[in-house]
Structures are given as structure tokens and as C-alpha cells.
Amino acid sequence: MNFTYSSNEKALRQKMDSRTIAEQEREIQYLRRRLEKLSAARTGKTVRPAPVIHSSTQSLAA
Numbered sequence: 177m178n179f180t181y182s183s184n185e186k187a188l189r190q191k192m193d194s195r196t197i198a199e200q201e202r203e204i205q206y207l208r209r210r211l212e213k214l215s216a217a218r219t220g221k222t223v224r225p226a227p228v229i230h231s232s233t234q235s236l237a238a
Contacts, residue, residue, distance in 0.1 A: 205228065
């Protein structure tokens with residue numbers, strides 16, 4: 177394993193551990209939207225927005 181990768185992964189894990197659940201959920205939603213836009217751009221399709229999860233107790237099926 178690459179030392180730099182290992183160090184970066186450790187730093188990222190520490191950063192994630194220090195963030196609140198709400199901050200992590202916002203980051204996940206942002207990254208999901210970016211991924212959908214990039215995927216749509218690759219395939220030439222229109223983007224359908226991701227479902228918004230307001231709380232960690234809600235599920236996508238709700």
C-alpha cells in the first residue's frame with residue numbers, strides 16, 4: 177500500500193469522524209447530485225434530481 181494513500185485515508189477518516197451527521201448528509205447529497213450530473217453528461221440524458229433525505233431516520237422508500 178502506498179504510504180501517501182494511507183496517510184490521506186487516515187486524515188480523511190479523522191475529518192469525517194469530527195463532522196456532524198447533518199454535515200455528512202449534506203456532503204453525501206452534494207456528491208450524489210454531482211455524480212448524477214456527470215453520469216448524465218456522459219450518456220447525454222437529462223438529470224433527474226436525487227431524493228432529498230432530511231434526517232438520518234428517513235429512508236429512500238419513505
